[in-house]
Amino acid sequence: NAGVTQTPKFRILKIGQSMTLQCAQDMNHNYMYWYRQDPGMGLKLIYYSVGAGITDKGEVPNGYNVSRSTTEDFPLRLELAAPSQTSVYFCASREAGGYNEQFFGPGTRLTVL
């Protein structure tokens, strides 16, 4: 299994540009998450999904959108990039219910100039 994969690994955007961060998992997990990690700060939840067609906001959703059309994929869309969105983005997944660990992708380092 590849686990949780993210693309791209690195990206530089100009202010106002748009992009989609891709996330995919091959473990048939229902729950998927997007986090951002700023230097010296804890991970913050942007959006999450408990299954295909179901998404909900986390702590810091402003400036982002998500969709979940399949169990495997959970892309994160930035519509109008701002310098405040410079961060490292992690996607994660886990099995539904019970007592299950989260599996993290390798992260995408995004810089907005």
Place this chain on the structure above:
Amino acid sequence: KNEVEQSPQNLTAQEGEFITINCSYSVGISALHWLQQHPGGGIVSLFMLSSGKKKHGRLIATINIQEKHSSLHITASHPRDSAVYICAVTPWETSGSRLTFGEGTQLTVNP
């Protein structure tokens, strides 16, 4: 005040030392997680606890639910243990089993 507090923020040790990282939380939880973030950035789950103690190799995690406190211990530390260690909790009645994270403890083990 954060719901999850870790101490210390930074820790430097000599190879072979016994290391303890602490985590306190302020909400009722269904589980507590310890994660490790490597210098390259990848995050892996070390432990998931709801009570008692777990051991994996040189790593031991304990939790005291009544005191809302957990500790991560590393015995016979090694330079390859250098990483950021993150405590996270799943609060009760949280949809989607979301995690709330501490800010992490940067551990450096010198040879």
